[in-house]
Amino acid sequence: MGNTSSMLTQYDIEEVQQHCKHAFTQQEIVSLYQRFCQLDRNNCGFIPSDEFLSIPEFAVNPLSQSLLRMLDGFNFKEFIAFLSAFSPRSTLQHKIEFIFKVYDTDCNGKVSFDDMLTVLRDLTGQYMSEHQRKEVLAQVLEEAGYTKDSFLVLSDFMKILGNSDLKMEAEVPVD
């Protein structure tokens, strides 16, 4: 059956490339489109966040819940824009922005102590008690010059993560 009957034209591909600032090559976009069609099983033009949970590898990822929040109701352009942070061609700034968005649960541009605690909780699960988590987080924040009540904005994230080589990539299979 396959959905490549709804083929992308060259114009579509170029438009999408513009949208994601050339983070992907044209071949990668075609592969991602096939993937998108595979996930969009009802052919409605967008992927319900539920569908991502049917990928076992994704569902067992500790951050799947936070990511699902960001992934709701994506059409193809948004899907590509989302994944563009994982392209080897995207900038460090773009990647840091993405990480910031994962932390910023209420999308108000500020990451609070609680936001960071939530992500830490997802990542450590039952291996740390809530008390330990709060302690570690508070301690580490203080060492970096922040307090428990400070809100981190994007520029703070840039400062903290900026001078490291962030390895955040996912390879798009191109056959």
Next chain:
Amino acid sequence: MNSSGVLKSSSSELDLDRPNIEDYLPSGAAIQQEPRGKLRLHDLLDISPTLSEAAGAIVDDSFTRCFKSNPPEPWNWNIYLFPLWCFGVFARYLIIFPTRVLVLTIGWIIFLSSFIPVHFLLKGHDKLRRSIERSLVEMICSFFVASWTGVVRYHGPRPSRRPKQVFVANHTSMIDFIVLEQMTAFAVIMQKHPGWVGLLQSTILESVGCIWFNRSEAKDREIVARKLREHVQGADNNPLLIFPEGTCVNNHYTVMFKKGAFELGCTVCPVAIKYNKIFVDAFWNSRKQSFTKHLLQLMTSWAVVCDVWYLEPQNLKPGETPIEFAERVRDIISTRAGLKMVPWDGYLKYSRPSPKHRERNIGS
């Protein structure tokens, strides 16, 4: 974690059936649990490894690949290929297909007119009745295979009727069963289906001795395990055929085998089936088409070509757990049929991993 109310209880199944799934999952720890002093804010905030894994799973994952049916690529239509193909379509749909339907109908008539009398008249002579019914089932399966012009090559010694042995095979479509049944009348364990297939199951397959299960029943597993054990002990029963993957996979991969068949304490004879996609893809993508449509697709293509290998019987090695045994047999079958092994439970097609599995992933 429910997925649209289809399956609720499989998390316990996943627990018992799967060996250490976290061994297969890439390790996702983003935080080093070092004593204070070494941990910096930078380390805490850097969730990039975990995010990369998540993105990798979104872009491509080994589980969905098992159930992907690749659409045919467009051909180069030119002045001679296109008319040839049109002629082919004409031949397939208007000449070959009606002939096949006719052959199948004749087969059914012969079958029913022999089966029904034998079934009722020979009530008292069980042994004779069973052996006639067996041959009749083999016959109708041959008719089925002929109706899609099945070209099947069998390699290896034919299955023997001995007690305390089970046959396991990889699963691509319901026709696997028919292809194997035409050689030897197996008893089979199947999911009960609705519609005309269910009718066939409850009447004809009963005669070769079949066991039903229901994926959506939690308690079902114990009942089924008991029935399996009873069947295998009986000397008179037909050899039992089990598809341990539990679901149809696209004949390029194998998903994990359920251990039920491997803890019965008997010899396991692996059977590998590989379909040649040259004329038609025999993979039944149950999410995309009903079995009837699938069958019609097969009947309107030139041929279904496949190879069946009957492999060397295996026994549980001393010190081996049933799960290791299952994996070993899966390896044998996959190697023979040229399939890649993936570490996923086939039932994940019908349900979602529970939060417990996410917890386990954190620890690695």
